[in-house]
Amino acid sequence: MSAVVELNKVCQHYGKFQVLHDISWNLQPGEIMGLFGHNGAGKTTTVRLILGLIRHSGGELKVLGGQAQDAKIRQQIGFLPENVMFYPQLTGLETLQHFARLKGASMAQVEQLLEQVGLTAASRQRVKAYSKGMRQRLGLAQALLGNPKLLIMDEPTVGLDPIATQSLYRLMEKLRNEGTSIIICSHVLPGVESYIDKAVVMARGHLEVAGNLYELREHAGLPVRLRVRGLAGREISHPAIDSRSTLHDGWEELAVRPDARLEVVGQLLQQQPLDLEVRPPSLEDLYCYYTEKAGAVGVAGVQQ
Numbered sequence: 001m002s003a004v005v006e007l008n009k010v011c012q013h014y015g016k017f018q019v020l021h022d023i024s025w026n027l028q029p030g031e032i033m034g035l036f037g038h039n040g041a042g043k044t045t046t047v048r049l050i051l052g053l054i055r056h057s058g059g060e061l062k063v064l065g066g067q068a069q070d071a072k073i074r075q076q077i078g079f080l081p082e083n084v085m086f087y088p089q090l091t092g093l094e095t096l097q098h099f100a101r102l103k104g105a106s107m108a109q110v111e112q113l114l115e116q117v118g119l120t121a122a123s124r125q126r127v128k129a130y131s132k133g134m135r136q137r138l139g140l141a142q143a144l145l146g147n148p149k150l151l152i153m154d155e156p157t158v159g160l161d162p163i164a165t166q167s168l169y170r171l172m173e174k175l176r177n178e179g180t181s182i183i184i185c186s187h188v189l190p191g192v193e194s195y196i197d198k199a200v201v202m203a204r205g206h207l208e209v210a211g212n213l214y215e216l217r218e219h220a221g222l223p224v225r226l227r228v229r230g231l232a233g234r235e236i237s238h239p240a241i242d243s244r245s246t247l248h249d250g251w252e253e254l255a256v257r258p259d260a261r262l263e264v265v266g267q268l269l270q271q272q273p274l275d276l277e278v279r280p281p282s283l284e285d286l287y288c289y290y291t292e293k294a295g296a297v298g299v300a301g302v303q304q
C-alpha cells in the first residue's frame, strides 16, 4: 500500500533562512502519527507544506500519492488548526452547513458530525456562546466534513478538560480504525502517548528520530525504572542496575539497563516482593532525550 504522506529529504527556506533540513518520513494508511518538537522546530512549516499552503524548496513531498497543491488532493485532507475561528453570530449548525457547502459535503453529514462530537443539543446556539472546548469540537466536526483520508490536528487538546480530551482521543482512534490517517501536533505528550502508532521528533528544523515507541526506546537505550515494594534492606545485586533509591510507603526504584530488565525482574520476583511495576521510558522521557541530544533544550536557558 502506498504512503499517505511521504517526505524524502524535504527542505524549506524562508528567504535565506533554512527552516527544514532534509526531512524524510512517511505516514501509512490508518496510522496515527505524533509530530513533536520544541517551539520553532519546524512542525507548523511541515504541516503547511502537507496542506499545500506553501511549496517546498527541495526534496520530494507526496501527499495521497499526488502533489500537495493539487485541489483534488487538498479536498481529501481535514485540518483542525490550533486556534479555531468561526463567525461568532452563526450557530454551530449554520457554521457547519456553511463549511459543508464550501467542501461539497452533504447536509446529512452535518447532523451526523454534530452528534459525533456531542454538539447536537447546542447546535442552535450562537458560536459566540460556545466554550473553548465546544469550539474545538466544532472545529473537529468541520475538519471531518467530506470524510477526509488524512486528518491533521494542531494542538487539538489545548483548552479541553480531561473528559473532553479523552473523548477526542477515542474519536481519533475510531477514525483510525475506519482507515483515516492522522497527524497530531501536540506538546501534551503523556496524553497522546498511548494513542499514536508512530512519533516524529524534530529539533531546529532537523528530523531527530521517527518510529514507534519501541523503536525510539531501543535507539535511545534509556534505563527502565523498576518500582518494587517490600524488599527494604534486602540485597539486590545485578550489573545492569545503575541506581537504587528509596521512595515512600516501602517502595524503591531501580534504574536498570533496558537489555537486562527481564533478568532483573526475574531476580526481584524470586525475593517475593509485595508489588512490582515496570516503567519503560515514557514518550516525554524520549522526547527530552532526543531534543537535548540535538542541543535544543529550550525554556530555562539554553538555545533552540
Ligand SMILES: Nc1ncnc2c1ncn2[C@@H]1O[C@H](COP(=O)(O)OP(=O)(O)OP(=O)(O)O)[C@@H](O)[C@H]1O
Pocket (backbone or CB within 6 Å): 014, 017, 019, 037, 038, 039, 040, 041, 042, 043, 044, 045, 046
Ligand atoms: N513566514 C515565515 N517567515 C520566516 N520565518 C518563518 C516563517 N514561519 C516560520 N518561520 C521560522 O521557521 C522556524 C520554524 O517555525 P515553525 O512555526 O514551523 O515551528 P513550530 O515547530 O511549529 O513551532 P511552535 O511549536 O512554536 O508552533 C522558526 O524559526 C520560525 O521563526
